[in-house]
Amino acid sequence: MDLFETIFNEVIEELEKGKNITLPVKAEDEIQTLQEEKPKPYLINNELRIPMNSDPKYHWWNGGQDLEVTLRELNAPEEVIWKYCKRRFE
Numbered sequence: 001m002d003l004f005e006t007i008f009n010e011v012i013e014e015l016e017k018g019k020n021i022t023l024p025v026k027a028e029d030e031i032q033t034l035q036e037e038k039p040k041p042y043l044i045n046n047e048l049r050i051p052m053n054s055d056p057k058y059h060w061w062n063g064g065q066d067l068e069v070t071l072r073e074l075n076a077p078e079e080v081i082w083k084y085c086k087r088r089f090e
Contacts, residue, residue: 041070046080 039051041058060067068085
């Protein structure tokens, strides 16, 4: 069950096909937030993945935050940080 269904589970069950409803403001805000969320960087097998459609703050190659900051936000192990940032430590 996705978040939309969780939020509106009771409403969805009561809706009849073709029936319109007016959502409360809070529900509209929740939907807007869900639509605006962008994927975040993640680690898989100690390899950093930064989706191209993620928040530009993660795009270190294009003026975003430092790669080490992103890795620390992800609670990356020190060996992973070293792997990606070792040039500055040499």
